[in-house]
Amino acid sequence: MTFAASVFAALSIATSATASSEPPPPPALQALVVSSDYQANIARLFSQLPAPVLQRCPSLISKGSTVTMIEPVSFAPDGYPTSGLWEQSFPVSGCGNDTTINFFFRAQSDEKITSIVGVPGETHADVILQSDAVGMMATAVKAAAPNCEQITVQDSKYLGPVGKSHKAWQESWLLAVCARPTHITLTFTPDDTGTKILVSPVKQMP
Incomplete structure (x- = not known):
């Protein structure tokens, strides 16, 4: 083995x-x-x-x-x-x-x-969704902090279901963006084609 x-x-x-x-x-x-x-x-x-x-x-x-x-x-x-x-x-x-x-x-x-x-913390995303979410998160953060090359997911919190069907859910991820703590919210919405991931806007960073 x-x-x-x-x-x-x-x-x-x-x-x-x-x-x-x-x-x-x-x-x-x-x-x-x-x-x-x-x-x-x-x-x-x-x-x-x-x-x-x-x-x-x-x-x-x-x-x-x-x-x-x-x-x-x-x-x-x-x-x-x-x-x-x-x-x-x-x-x-x-x-x-x-x-x-x-x-x-x-x-x-x-x-x-x-x-x-995997992503540390309470995330309910499976291993494939985690990989997809990390990629989308990194893209959003790099757009807000173009000079930062060190982005780490430090923790995740499950915020609960959203929407009338209660199939979608939200999570808060704590990031270390070049050692600066940054929170983002992710919304996971399952549908017939898979699960859509929406990343909250990230404020511009110097």
Whole structure:
């Protein structure tokens, strides 16, 4: 089993799944997430997070994680996954930026696992929507701050449903735009063709 990382952008990490309203992952997946190779990959992913997302300090803590299976996970006889998608979320706190670190993992037929660093926080967007939203957000911010090359999504808050159908929802994303905190609002509206994303205007920055 090998890991490859894809990023949209001294910590003791607990990788055992905590209780949640989601059904528990299958036993084979539970065994995988506590394996030494998997935990080493988690530690590597955490080490690569930029400072605006994961602020380090002596009081930084992460009390366990939640594993959510998004697509059914199949396993080879040797116990390694060969298909499927799951998310693992780690609440972190103690350093002034309490949030949830979200990682996605996609298993492949050759027993390789692709690791995807998702948007931190409470976003309800799936992994594809997150990628689309990050691209649209970056375009809007660069138009307002053309001299800034460092744009990081620091946190996200779910604001709730909007509209009569309650299918659409809004989120507030906290960005670090060249170290300047900036909030934007995103509206996600599902329809027959997919989900439309509307990014709120960003004020011009020097």
